[in-house]
Amino acid sequence: ASITGQTGINPMEVFGIMVLLALKPFGASGISAFLVAGVVAVASGLAGDVLNDFKAGHLHGTDPKAQLVSEAVGGVIGSFVSVMVLFFLFRAYGVMGPGTEFIAPQASMVAAMVEGLPHTGAFFGGLAVGILLYVLKVPAMTLGIGVYLPMAISFTAALGGLLHWVVKKIKPELVPDGTVVASGLLGGEGVTGVLIAIIKVLTMG
Template sequence: YLFSTMGAAAVFVAVRDGLGWIPSAWSSVRLYSRNIFFGMWISPMAVGIGYIIGPLFTGVWFLGAVISYFFLIPVGVAAGWFADVGSATAFKDSLGIGLMVGTGVGILLKGILPRAREIYLPVKSSGKGSRMKTLRWIPLVFAAIALFLTTLTEMTLVSSLLTIVGVWLTTAMAASITGQSGINPMEIFGIIILIAVKSVASLGTIEAFLVAGVVAVACGLAGDVLNDFKSGYLLKTNPRAQIVAETVGGVIGAVVSVIVLFIMFRAYGTMGPGTELPAPQAYAVSTMVGGLPNTPALFFGLVIGIIIYLMKLPGMTLGIGMYLPMEISTAAFVGGVISLIVGKIKPESKETGMIVSSGLLGGEGITGVVLAIIRVLTVS
């Protein structure tokens, strides 16, 4: 199932993006004239993501989109709450990001701080034996190397030091929350540290991106690695072999991902909501770096996000739906509905659906990169 669906998705994307025979998205012109932006991204990947996430989270995700595109924008403009669609969009974007940041703060307040000793004490403990005492210094060596590398960029010494401290704090949080929930809000950790550094140091645009980027990437890697070790522990995998594999994969991934990013940028140009590469996590960070479109909406969303998280509701997913384009939310929601139907009618096929969805993700992702490379080479 995996490779067959991967191949099917690859063919579909080649026909859609390579030949242009299938539109990448559909939107309702009639509703658009009324400032209701409803449509659907014609993407196997988005449907697969929705299936994997499941009906609950895609339902909340879609609810956030409905609140934004069926209420805040059309009703807000018609009622005079906002001067125009642009102002309404800025409000809903800031509100959505605030919900996400608020969820991150809620995780910090409820999930991390009460367990701070449990999370950070093992880092301080020396362990038994000379070998453990030697290993204890390895993180400090890597921290020193990272500090040196950041000073070679446009970051000042103060922002570099604060970033490294932020990485030390947030990677433990990311590893803990990923192990518990399977969700790693790495961009939220990047935003939190960015706000903290901005409060004590003046940052330029590039420097601010570096602070958030370093923290987010470190948290993403920490969460993935620790989640892999969790799986390895359950499967009784050799930890030493895992360490080697994770190290090699991390180094190679750091190089390859940058190359792919530049290829995608050369091929598609602008990234963010409303483009072929929406990049929601990066968009949230860029919004914080470039200046908030609506600061009161952000702080209102932040407070609501904390409250929603403390009520054990998926506030982050709601925020994602509020600021992502409606087309992506609709496609993911379709995947969630399919997951719900399969679970009700034929629950034994739910796992097969996961494999099929993984194939859809891989097929569209790989084909997209290949088409981007072809586009860059032909243009050059």
């Protein structure tokens, strides 16, 4: 929940990787380890997302009971909608991963972890740096996610942060409007991508 609140990104796969590393000494590998990691990752992701929603509701004075019901209904409906969206995406663009149109960096990283930690030294080096940054009160999570994501996403996020900083300095009263615009950009891109995939599948000969 803390990471999601600080960055707006829900790093579910990070927790899945931690589970894979914990299971490795016990000889767990392959599909069984992946399923355990998947359960933990999804549970962690939902916890972060729900707590983030409750925080937003608290700021707006929303009834927590109404939010709880909405979260439950949304979770059930979302499970069906997400499967249909993935179906159309796979039918429209085929397999996702390195070398394809959708590189799916997080999924590729988790898949590599299922086979074992490829660079142990680099991992523990990053762990040491993370501890040091935490002690120095530097936001290590934000930095780590920036390194973790592809350059196109990290660079674009950095541009958005720079634009936010400039607007806040020049016209701080426009910051709330910028948040609304940013939400529209995120939602618009997602909906447009899904619609394009659906149209592509429906027009296949």
